Amino acid sequence: LIFQEPCYIDVILPLPINQKFTYQITSAHFSIIQVGCRVAVPFGRSKVYAGIVSNFHFIKPEYEVKYILEVLDETPIVSLMHITFWHWIADYYMCSLGEVFNAALPSSFKLANETFVVLHPEWNQNTSSLNDIEYLIVEAIELQKRLKIQEIGQILERKSVLPLIKMMQDRKIIEIESEVFERFKPKMTKMIRLSSELTAQSARSLLSSYKHSPMQASFLDFFLNETSSVVPIHKFCKDYGLKTSYAKGLVKKGIIQVEYEEVHRLKNEEAMTRPLVNLNPEQSKVLKNLRASKKGVNLLHGVTSSGKTEVYVHLMKDCLDLGKQVLLLVPEIALTIQLVNRLKLFFGEQVGVYHSRFGTNERAELWRDVKSNLRFPIIVGARSSVFLPFDNLGLIIVDEEHESSFKQQDPAPRYNARDLAVVMGNYYKAKVLLGSATPSLETSYNVIKKKFGIHSLNTRFGGFSFPEMSLVDISYEHKRKRMNGHFSEQLLNSIQDTFDRGEQVLLFQNRRGYAPQQECQSCGHVSHCKHCDVSLTYHKKSNRLRCHYCGFAIPCSSTCSSCKKQDLLMKGFGTEKIEDELHQIFPDRQIQRMDLDTTRKKGAYEELLNRFEDQEIDVLVGTQMISKGLDFSHVGLVGVLNADQMLNFPNFRAFERAFQMLCQVSGRAGRKKSGSKVLIQTFQADHNVLNWINNHNYKELLASQLNERQSFRYPPYFRLIHVTVRHRNRYTTDEASQFLASSLRSVFEHRILGPEYPSLERLKGFYQKQILIKLERELSYSVAKNRLSIFVNNFKSITLFKGVHIRLDVDPY
DNA sequence: AGCACGCCGACT
């Protein structure tokens, strides 16, 4: 490509609009810009965005084109292949490229408004060439060193400042501080070392030539005793109880000198690595088959605790030996510290972790490292790590493949990282391995259709037997008046037995809070959220009624807010209530709760886990948080307080999910010894799904569910697109959804269902209605989506429905 | 998505 005037670039901006924006560039820009670099561009009257260069061209558009302000990267931050991948995602999940860009980049690469303007280093200080306005700006910058773009607007009392800035920038009076765009700053540590011309001997004699200073002398002694010649000053002073001021004196005398060194925020303390563990015969066979597999995607179906991780580890090693990168996708990173620690045992410093809870600088650092394939050939990450700029990816493992947290709900792109992993496998020509004890129906279907290969592990690692499972019919127990709160006699006895054996108990109740409803016995009033149509959940600890959807909370009172009588009854129960009841039954036992409310604080989660593993806690009561990937040695009993909540969930995946979740929790029992128990309390003791869990019968579940999905037209036989229509006004929501549904029917016919109220009629102040599109697998998905987006775009141009929000969810969960 | 512009009501 040869430069010619005028030259344009198309830029992807982080906006939910389906279009790229064209900017003009100079020949100087042209020589340094590459596709995939970030550029700072003016946008609107007063905004500056960092966007990604998507392509070059020479076609002059009919509108007026702005010049870019700055090139922010010397080398591309994403490759051409990534941009292609982004296009694929935007296309498939029906969102804008900007939304994908937003999801993909760590926020420190994005930044828009906090842009600083500084004086240009080449500016000759010749104020006579400036007009009044320019003089005003230069003076202000000289005074404050740098100014935000908005501040310039304030000084000049006008909004449109970008053209002026651009002009002054061209005249080399000012420049945009590009370093600030690079919001990522390497972390530096202050180090001290002996002045270059000195030896230990000469340093001591130099100090003694000054006035006697015993503290500085002992400082120097400690320092000279250090094994390393360059020492981090703060750590050093802390270790020996010295003051940093002693160092200052030594610096002044020219004995030691200060320097700065970049430290990695993402440190890996433990460099010691162990050799890989030997596999049992079953694992070895699976590994051999996986290595030989011709399939791009394979499923590893291994019962809980069968040692899937060991197989992963061997495959990872293979991949590293080829000099390629590995991505291990896990459901929720916070819940996999144990897994990461295990990997570090084998791979040490090579393991990097990527997760949205990490600070933005850490994420940017990891991004850089992955891009240049510097450190961390192994990345363990949550769903967003599919966007990391791998350049030589050889293997993608999706652990707990069936987990719904791989699917992003909001905001767009509503992608499923598991499905993207399969797509990425194609792009990178990398192998994909999906692991699960209870594979999703979609994956099993792909296995049946021979799209994916399958490999099974059927025995528990270490030869421990499966826990003994039993169902407790609590409707019967209730009739017999043998319930103590929410506990059946059997459950309480088993808990006591477990204590007697010196083991621990896990209790599973997939609902947090104390009681999900507080009903007035005299007028029937239930407190509801102001913004959502849900009852408020009572939280005893904070004594508040809280909405679990939007966070709205009101203080709790003992009188009914409607009729003022003191006749309130708690309905239903959550983890907090269970913890409470248990405290009363076993007052001398350590009982702890683990849910969103107790683990919100940073580190609280790890602390709870450690205390449980160290057996400081006898009973852990938790939500699904306790079911995922945790490996406890001393759990003798897993109790499920109410399995019905999950079975009765109004979703076509309810049975599949209940099965997966209950298998997973029960898998927490007896991981390091035999003879443990699982007890499931239910009102539907004869329910098929529960009995299948009881017998570890995945096959039956799969057969029955596939059958049902086919007859009721659900995935994997049909594809779904969820259209949600939202508006503040109920009437408009009704009208708009009705209109959209009937117009869609003209093309999609019987494939359109609804509009219907979702389980939450109003959420965060918005009324919502849902339209479901069911498409046969044989139909072209892309054609259908194209038609759908035409309808949606037409709908958006109807003035009557201005302000109506349309949310598209492709392959919803 | 923001954010500016614009056209109507309740206030000093």
Place this chain on the structure above:
DNA sequence: GTCGGCGTGCTC
């Protein structure tokens, strides 16, 4: 008379 509500339209 003005301040400010959020409806509408644009952003290269």
